Amino acid sequence: MPSAKRSVEPRRKPRQVRAELTRDRILTAAAHVFAEHGYAAGTTNRIAERARVSIGSLYQYFPNKDAILAELVIRHIDRGVWPQADRLDLSPGTLEQVVRALVRDAIDNHRDDPQLLQIMLQEAQFSGEVLDTIARHGEQRIAQLRNLLARHPDVGVADLDTAAELIVFTVELNTHRVMASSPTAAVEKFETELVGMVTRYLRGPAYPGPAIGHVHE
Template identity: 40%
Template structure:
Protein backbone atom coordinates (compact mmCIF):
# COMPACT_ATOMS: atom_id res chain seq x y z
CA UNK A 1 0.00 0.00 0.00
CA UNK A 2 1.29 3.37 -0.88
CA UNK A 3 1.42 5.94 1.82
CA UNK A 4 0.41 9.25 0.36
CA UNK A 5 1.53 12.37 2.05
CA UNK A 6 -1.65 13.20 3.90
CA UNK A 7 -3.42 16.45 3.26
CA UNK A 8 -4.06 18.21 6.52
CA UNK A 9 -7.49 19.66 6.74
CA UNK A 10 -6.86 20.82 10.23
CA UNK A 11 -3.34 21.61 11.25
CA UNK A 12 -1.70 18.75 13.01
CA UNK A 13 -0.90 19.26 16.61
CA UNK A 14 2.53 20.77 16.55
CA UNK A 15 4.95 19.60 19.20
CA UNK A 16 4.39 22.89 20.98
CA UNK A 17 0.69 22.28 21.16
CA UNK A 18 1.23 18.70 22.17
CA UNK A 19 3.48 19.94 24.95
CA UNK A 20 0.84 22.35 26.15
CA UNK A 21 -1.68 19.53 26.23
CA UNK A 22 0.67 17.43 28.25
CA UNK A 23 1.27 20.25 30.69
CA UNK A 24 -2.43 20.76 31.16
CA UNK A 25 -2.84 17.07 31.81
CA UNK A 26 0.05 17.03 34.25
CA UNK A 27 -1.45 19.95 36.08
CA UNK A 28 -4.86 18.38 36.25
CA UNK A 29 -3.47 15.12 37.46
CA UNK A 30 -1.37 16.92 40.03
CA UNK A 31 -4.36 18.90 41.20
CA UNK A 32 -6.37 15.70 41.48
CA UNK A 33 -3.69 14.11 43.60
CA UNK A 34 -3.14 17.13 45.80
CA UNK A 35 -6.82 17.84 46.39
CA UNK A 36 -7.44 14.16 46.99
CA UNK A 37 -4.70 14.02 49.56
CA UNK A 38 -5.20 17.34 51.33
CA UNK A 39 -8.63 18.69 50.50
CA UNK A 40 -9.44 21.82 48.59
CA UNK A 41 -8.43 24.42 51.13
CA UNK A 42 -5.12 22.82 52.03
CA UNK A 43 -4.27 21.96 48.44
CA UNK A 44 -2.20 24.97 47.51
CA UNK A 45 -1.45 26.02 43.98
CA UNK A 46 2.24 25.99 44.74
CA UNK A 47 2.03 22.39 45.83
CA UNK A 48 0.08 21.49 42.73
CA UNK A 49 2.63 23.15 40.48
CA UNK A 50 5.46 21.43 42.28
CA UNK A 51 3.77 18.06 42.01
CA UNK A 52 3.16 18.65 38.31
CA UNK A 53 6.83 19.43 37.93
CA UNK A 54 6.28 22.94 36.63
CA UNK A 55 6.68 26.37 38.12
CA UNK A 56 3.84 28.23 39.72
CA UNK A 57 3.95 30.67 36.82
CA UNK A 58 3.27 27.89 34.38
CA UNK A 59 0.28 26.76 36.36
CA UNK A 60 -1.24 30.20 36.04
CA UNK A 61 -0.49 30.24 32.33
CA UNK A 62 -2.93 27.40 31.92
CA UNK A 63 -5.42 27.98 34.68
CA UNK A 64 -6.41 31.45 35.74
CA UNK A 65 -7.12 30.48 39.32
CA UNK A 66 -7.18 27.68 41.79
CA UNK A 67 -10.90 27.44 41.32
CA UNK A 68 -10.46 26.92 37.60
CA UNK A 69 -8.50 23.77 38.34
CA UNK A 70 -11.28 22.41 40.50
CA UNK A 71 -13.88 23.27 37.92
CA UNK A 72 -11.93 21.56 35.16
CA UNK A 73 -11.58 18.48 37.28
CA UNK A 74 -15.26 18.48 38.06
CA UNK A 75 -16.24 18.94 34.45
CA UNK A 76 -14.19 15.91 33.57
CA UNK A 77 -16.10 13.96 36.14
CA UNK A 78 -19.42 15.22 34.87
CA UNK A 79 -18.58 14.28 31.31
CA UNK A 80 -17.52 10.87 32.47
CA UNK A 81 -20.84 10.38 34.22
CA UNK A 82 -22.83 11.47 31.18
CA UNK A 83 -20.84 9.15 28.97
CA UNK A 84 -21.52 6.26 31.27
CA UNK A 85 -25.20 7.06 31.42
CA UNK A 86 -25.51 7.23 27.67
CA UNK A 87 -23.62 4.00 27.25
CA UNK A 88 -25.87 2.33 29.75
CA UNK A 89 -29.08 3.56 28.15
CA UNK A 90 -27.86 2.55 24.72
CA UNK A 91 -26.89 -0.90 25.89
CA UNK A 92 -30.12 -1.39 27.78
CA UNK A 93 -32.11 -0.58 24.67
CA UNK A 94 -29.97 -2.66 22.36
CA UNK A 95 -29.78 -5.75 24.51
CA UNK A 96 -33.34 -5.64 25.72
CA UNK A 97 -32.51 -7.01 29.14
CA UNK A 98 -34.92 -7.55 31.94
CA UNK A 99 -35.63 -4.59 34.19
CA UNK A 100 -33.51 -6.12 36.91
CA UNK A 101 -30.64 -6.69 34.54
CA UNK A 102 -30.85 -3.11 33.40
CA UNK A 103 -30.87 -1.80 36.94
CA UNK A 104 -27.93 -3.99 37.83
CA UNK A 105 -25.99 -2.51 34.99
CA UNK A 106 -26.90 0.97 36.10
CA UNK A 107 -25.93 0.46 39.69
CA UNK A 108 -22.71 -1.26 38.74
CA UNK A 109 -21.84 1.61 36.44
CA UNK A 110 -22.49 4.23 39.05
CA UNK A 111 -20.50 2.36 41.65
CA UNK A 112 -17.63 2.14 39.22
CA UNK A 113 -17.94 5.86 38.48
CA UNK A 114 -17.69 6.76 42.12
CA UNK A 115 -14.99 4.25 42.76
CA UNK A 116 -12.16 6.25 41.34
CA UNK A 117 -10.80 8.75 43.79
CA UNK A 118 -13.97 8.98 45.80
CA UNK A 119 -12.41 11.46 48.20
CA UNK A 120 -11.52 13.77 45.34
CA UNK A 121 -15.05 13.63 44.05
CA UNK A 122 -16.39 14.41 47.44
CA UNK A 123 -14.01 17.31 47.81
CA UNK A 124 -14.90 18.74 44.43
CA UNK A 125 -18.59 18.31 44.98
CA UNK A 126 -18.89 19.43 48.57
CA UNK A 127 -15.78 21.15 49.81
CA UNK A 128 -15.11 23.43 46.88
CA UNK A 129 -16.82 26.78 46.54
CA UNK A 130 -17.96 26.42 42.97
CA UNK A 131 -19.18 29.25 40.76
CA UNK A 132 -22.92 29.24 40.35
CA UNK A 133 -22.56 28.32 36.70
CA UNK A 134 -20.97 25.01 37.54
CA UNK A 135 -23.42 24.27 40.27
CA UNK A 136 -26.26 24.83 37.87
CA UNK A 137 -24.62 22.59 35.31
CA UNK A 138 -24.50 19.88 37.93
CA UNK A 139 -28.19 20.14 38.69
CA UNK A 140 -29.03 20.36 35.01
CA UNK A 141 -27.07 17.21 34.34
CA UNK A 142 -28.99 15.43 37.04
CA UNK A 143 -32.27 16.57 35.57
CA UNK A 144 -31.22 15.44 32.13
CA UNK A 145 -30.21 12.09 33.54
CA UNK A 146 -33.58 11.70 35.21
CA UNK A 147 -35.29 12.38 31.93
CA UNK A 148 -33.25 9.82 30.10
CA UNK A 149 -33.96 7.30 32.79
CA UNK A 150 -37.68 8.03 32.63
CA UNK A 151 -37.59 7.48 28.89
CA UNK A 152 -35.87 4.18 29.30
CA UNK A 153 -38.18 2.97 32.03
CA UNK A 154 -41.15 3.61 29.81
CA UNK A 155 -40.11 0.58 27.81
CA UNK A 156 -40.63 -1.79 30.70
CA UNK A 157 -44.24 -2.78 31.30
CA UNK A 158 -43.29 -4.06 34.75
CA UNK A 159 -42.62 -0.50 35.81
CA UNK A 160 -45.98 0.38 37.20
CA UNK A 161 -45.18 3.54 39.12
CA UNK A 162 -47.91 5.97 38.14
CA UNK A 163 -45.66 9.04 37.68
CA UNK A 164 -42.59 7.98 35.82
CA UNK A 165 -40.97 11.38 35.81
CA UNK A 166 -41.04 11.60 39.58
CA UNK A 167 -39.96 8.04 39.97
CA UNK A 168 -36.98 8.61 37.73
CA UNK A 169 -35.87 11.63 39.73
CA UNK A 170 -36.07 9.62 42.94
CA UNK A 171 -34.23 6.71 41.40
CA UNK A 172 -31.42 8.81 40.02
CA UNK A 173 -30.90 10.64 43.28
CA UNK A 174 -31.05 7.50 45.31
CA UNK A 175 -28.44 5.79 43.20
CA UNK A 176 -26.26 8.88 43.00
CA UNK A 177 -26.17 9.55 46.71
CA UNK A 178 -26.01 6.03 48.06
CA UNK A 179 -23.39 5.11 45.57
CA UNK A 180 -21.36 8.21 46.41
CA UNK A 181 -21.65 7.51 50.07
CA UNK A 182 -20.68 3.89 49.56
CA UNK A 183 -17.52 4.88 47.75
CA UNK A 184 -16.70 7.58 50.27
CA UNK A 185 -16.70 5.18 53.21
CA UNK A 186 -15.12 1.99 51.98
CA UNK A 187 -15.42 -0.85 54.42
CA UNK A 188 -18.22 0.85 56.26
CA UNK A 189 -21.71 -0.51 55.83
CA UNK A 190 -22.55 -3.43 53.60
CA UNK A 191 -20.03 -5.26 51.49
CA UNK A 192 -19.93 -4.26 47.87
CA UNK A 193 -22.03 -7.04 46.33
CA UNK A 194 -24.64 -6.88 49.03
CA UNK A 195 -24.87 -3.14 48.67
CA UNK A 196 -25.31 -3.36 44.90
CA UNK A 197 -27.90 -6.10 45.24
CA UNK A 198 -29.88 -4.20 47.86
CA UNK A 199 -29.85 -1.04 45.88
CA UNK A 200 -31.14 -2.86 42.83
CA UNK A 201 -33.76 -4.52 44.91
CA UNK A 202 -34.92 -1.21 46.33
CA UNK A 203 -35.21 0.37 42.91
CA UNK A 204 -37.02 -2.60 41.47
CA UNK A 205 -39.50 -2.73 44.30
CA UNK A 206 -40.10 0.99 44.08
CA UNK A 207 -40.60 1.09 40.36
CA UNK A 208 -42.78 -1.94 40.00
CA UNK A 209 -45.12 -1.05 42.84
CA UNK A 210 -48.56 -0.19 41.51
CA UNK A 211 -50.68 1.40 44.22
CA UNK A 212 -50.47 5.17 44.84
Protein backbone atom coordinates in the same frame (compact mmCIF):
# COMPACT_ATOMS: atom_id res chain seq x y z
CA MET B 1 -14.10 25.38 53.92
CA PRO B 2 -12.74 27.68 51.19
CA SER B 3 -13.93 31.26 51.14
CA ALA B 4 -17.06 31.76 49.06
CA LYS B 5 -15.63 35.05 47.74
CA ARG B 6 -12.72 33.47 45.90
CA SER B 7 -13.07 33.04 42.18
CA VAL B 8 -13.59 29.48 41.00
CA GLU B 9 -13.79 30.33 37.32
CA PRO B 10 -10.78 29.28 35.19
CA ARG B 11 -8.72 32.13 33.80
CA ARG B 12 -7.89 30.73 30.40
CA LYS B 13 -9.53 28.25 28.08
CA PRO B 14 -6.86 26.64 25.89
CA ARG B 15 -7.20 27.08 22.14
CA GLN B 16 -4.07 25.20 21.10
CA VAL B 17 -3.17 21.56 21.63
CA ARG B 18 -0.05 22.41 23.64
CA ALA B 19 -2.02 24.66 25.99
CA GLU B 20 -4.71 21.99 26.43
CA LEU B 21 -2.05 19.43 27.32
CA THR B 22 -0.56 21.80 29.90
CA ARG B 23 -3.98 22.37 31.44
CA ASP B 24 -4.65 18.62 31.53
CA ARG B 25 -1.29 18.08 33.22
CA ILE B 26 -2.16 20.63 35.90
CA LEU B 27 -5.52 18.97 36.55
CA THR B 28 -4.01 15.47 36.70
CA ALA B 29 -1.32 16.69 39.09
CA ALA B 30 -3.92 18.41 41.26
CA ALA B 31 -5.99 15.23 41.54
CA HIS B 32 -2.93 13.34 42.81
CA VAL B 33 -1.84 16.13 45.16
CA PHE B 34 -5.30 16.56 46.71
CA ALA B 35 -5.66 12.79 47.19
CA GLU B 36 -2.19 12.40 48.70
CA HIS B 37 -1.92 15.54 50.85
CA GLY B 38 -5.53 16.60 51.43
CA TYR B 39 -7.09 19.83 50.29
CA ALA B 40 -5.58 22.17 52.89
CA ALA B 41 -2.03 21.00 52.17
CA GLY B 42 -2.63 20.63 48.43
CA THR B 43 -1.16 24.02 47.57
CA THR B 44 -0.80 25.48 44.09
CA ASN B 45 2.99 25.28 44.55
CA ARG B 46 2.75 21.53 45.12
CA ILE B 47 0.44 21.16 42.14
CA ALA B 48 2.77 23.16 39.87
CA GLU B 49 5.75 21.10 41.03
CA ARG B 50 3.90 17.83 40.40
CA ALA B 51 2.78 19.05 36.96
CA ARG B 52 6.31 20.27 36.15
CA VAL B 53 5.16 23.75 35.28
CA SER B 54 6.04 27.10 36.83
CA ILE B 55 3.65 28.62 39.34
CA GLY B 56 3.22 31.48 36.89
CA SER B 57 2.10 29.07 34.17
CA LEU B 58 -0.42 27.49 36.55
CA TYR B 59 -1.90 30.91 37.34
CA GLN B 60 -2.36 31.59 33.64
CA TYR B 61 -5.01 28.85 33.67
CA PHE B 62 -6.42 28.93 37.21
CA PRO B 63 -6.54 31.78 39.77
CA ASN B 64 -6.35 29.40 42.76
CA LYS B 65 -6.80 25.79 43.82
CA ASP B 66 -10.54 26.30 44.31
CA ALA B 67 -10.85 26.88 40.56
CA ILE B 68 -8.77 23.76 39.91
CA LEU B 69 -11.03 21.65 42.12
CA ALA B 70 -14.12 23.12 40.44
CA GLU B 71 -12.75 22.01 37.06
CA LEU B 72 -12.05 18.52 38.43
CA VAL B 73 -15.69 18.36 39.59
CA ILE B 74 -16.88 19.35 36.11
CA ARG B 75 -14.76 16.64 34.49
CA HIS B 76 -15.99 14.07 36.99
CA ILE B 77 -19.62 14.92 36.25
CA ASP B 78 -19.17 15.01 32.49
CA ARG B 79 -17.58 11.56 32.56
CA GLY B 80 -20.63 10.10 34.30
CA VAL B 81 -22.74 9.05 31.32
CA TRP B 82 -24.49 5.67 30.98
CA PRO B 83 -23.27 4.29 27.65
CA GLN B 84 -24.74 0.80 28.22
CA ALA B 85 -28.33 2.05 28.50
CA ASP B 86 -29.15 1.54 24.82
CA ARG B 87 -27.86 -2.04 24.89
CA LEU B 88 -29.87 -3.38 27.83
CA ASP B 89 -32.31 -6.28 27.55
CA LEU B 90 -35.79 -4.88 28.14
CA SER B 91 -37.73 -8.12 27.88
CA PRO B 92 -40.21 -9.14 30.62
CA GLY B 93 -38.54 -10.28 33.83
CA THR B 94 -35.37 -8.19 33.38
CA LEU B 95 -36.25 -5.12 35.45
CA GLU B 96 -33.95 -6.01 38.33
CA GLN B 97 -31.02 -6.51 35.93
CA VAL B 98 -31.71 -3.12 34.36
CA VAL B 99 -31.76 -1.40 37.74
CA ARG B 100 -28.57 -3.20 38.76
CA ALA B 101 -26.88 -1.96 35.58
CA LEU B 102 -27.88 1.61 36.49
CA VAL B 103 -26.62 1.35 40.07
CA ARG B 104 -23.41 -0.43 39.09
CA ASP B 105 -22.64 2.21 36.45
CA ALA B 106 -22.93 4.91 39.12
CA ILE B 107 -20.68 2.93 41.47
CA ASP B 108 -18.07 2.29 38.77
CA ASN B 109 -17.94 6.01 37.96
CA HIS B 110 -16.87 6.69 41.56
CA ARG B 111 -14.51 3.79 42.24
CA ASP B 112 -11.22 5.30 41.07
CA ASP B 113 -10.29 7.67 43.89
CA PRO B 114 -12.46 7.81 47.03
CA GLN B 115 -10.10 10.33 48.67
CA LEU B 116 -10.52 12.79 45.81
CA LEU B 117 -14.27 12.18 45.73
CA GLN B 118 -14.49 13.01 49.44
CA ILE B 119 -12.57 16.25 48.86
CA MET B 120 -14.92 17.17 46.01
CA LEU B 121 -17.94 16.66 48.26
CA GLN B 122 -16.50 18.57 51.20
CA GLU B 123 -14.50 21.38 49.61
CA ALA B 124 -15.73 22.19 46.10
CA GLN B 125 -17.40 25.53 45.49
CA PHE B 126 -20.19 25.53 42.94
CA SER B 127 -19.28 28.03 40.26
CA GLY B 128 -21.75 28.90 37.54
CA GLU B 129 -20.05 26.42 35.24
CA VAL B 130 -20.21 23.66 37.85
CA LEU B 131 -23.92 24.30 38.45
CA ASP B 132 -24.61 24.36 34.71
CA THR B 133 -22.75 21.06 34.28
CA ILE B 134 -24.66 19.43 37.13
CA ALA B 135 -27.98 20.62 35.69
CA ARG B 136 -27.12 19.47 32.17
CA HIS B 137 -25.92 16.07 33.33
CA GLY B 138 -29.01 15.60 35.50
CA GLU B 139 -31.36 16.45 32.65
CA GLN B 140 -29.57 14.07 30.28
CA ARG B 141 -29.54 11.24 32.79
CA ILE B 142 -33.22 11.70 33.70
CA ALA B 143 -34.28 11.80 30.05
CA GLN B 144 -32.22 8.69 29.32
CA LEU B 145 -33.74 6.74 32.21
CA ARG B 146 -37.27 7.98 31.49
CA ASN B 147 -37.02 6.71 27.91
CA LEU B 148 -35.80 3.33 29.14
CA LEU B 149 -38.57 3.01 31.75
CA ALA B 150 -41.22 3.86 29.14
CA ARG B 151 -40.09 0.88 27.07
CA HIS B 152 -39.79 -1.72 29.85
CA PRO B 153 -42.88 -3.96 30.24
CA ASP B 154 -42.30 -4.58 33.97
CA VAL B 155 -42.49 -0.91 35.01
CA GLY B 156 -45.74 -0.23 36.86
CA VAL B 157 -45.36 3.35 38.15
CA ALA B 158 -47.76 5.84 36.60
CA ASP B 159 -45.63 9.02 36.59
CA LEU B 160 -42.48 8.18 34.64
CA ASP B 161 -41.11 11.74 34.75
CA THR B 162 -41.18 11.85 38.55
CA ALA B 163 -39.93 8.26 38.82
CA ALA B 164 -36.91 8.94 36.61
CA GLU B 165 -36.01 12.09 38.56
CA LEU B 166 -36.37 10.39 41.95
CA ILE B 167 -34.27 7.40 40.90
CA VAL B 168 -31.46 9.41 39.30
CA PHE B 169 -30.99 11.64 42.34
CA THR B 170 -31.42 8.80 44.83
CA VAL B 171 -28.77 6.71 43.08
CA GLU B 172 -26.35 9.60 42.50
CA LEU B 173 -26.51 11.16 45.97
CA ASN B 174 -26.29 7.88 47.85
CA THR B 175 -23.51 6.57 45.62
CA HIS B 176 -21.45 9.70 46.27
CA ARG B 177 -21.89 9.27 50.02
CA VAL B 178 -21.08 5.56 50.12
CA MET B 179 -18.16 5.56 47.68
CA ALA B 180 -16.41 8.44 49.46
CA SER B 181 -15.96 6.54 52.71
CA SER B 182 -17.09 2.91 52.64
CA PRO B 183 -15.10 -0.35 52.36
CA THR B 184 -15.79 -2.81 49.54
CA ALA B 185 -18.10 -5.03 51.60
CA ALA B 186 -20.31 -2.06 52.49
CA VAL B 187 -20.46 -1.01 48.83
CA GLU B 188 -21.64 -4.49 47.82
CA LYS B 189 -24.37 -4.43 50.47
CA PHE B 190 -25.34 -0.91 49.38
CA GLU B 191 -25.69 -2.07 45.76
CA THR B 192 -27.91 -5.01 46.72
CA GLU B 193 -30.21 -2.95 48.94
CA LEU B 194 -30.49 -0.03 46.52
CA VAL B 195 -31.26 -2.32 43.58
CA GLY B 196 -33.98 -4.06 45.59
CA MET B 197 -35.54 -0.79 46.74
CA VAL B 198 -35.63 0.82 43.29
CA THR B 199 -36.89 -2.38 41.62
CA ARG B 200 -39.78 -2.72 44.07
CA TYR B 201 -40.72 0.92 43.55
CA LEU B 202 -40.69 0.62 39.76
CA ARG B 203 -42.86 -2.48 39.70
CA GLY B 204 -45.63 -0.40 41.23
CA PRO B 205 -48.47 -1.31 43.60
CA ALA B 206 -50.09 -3.73 41.14
CA TYR B 207 -47.10 -6.12 41.23
CA PRO B 208 -48.21 -9.16 43.28
CA GLY B 209 -44.79 -10.15 44.63
CA PRO B 210 -44.31 -13.19 46.90
CA ALA B 211 -47.17 -14.18 49.18
CA ILE B 212 -46.81 -13.11 52.81
CA GLY B 213 -45.62 -15.97 54.94
CA HIS B 214 -44.47 -17.99 51.91
CA VAL B 215 -41.79 -20.48 52.85
CA HIS B 216 -39.26 -21.47 50.20
CA GLU B 217 -38.79 -25.19 49.82
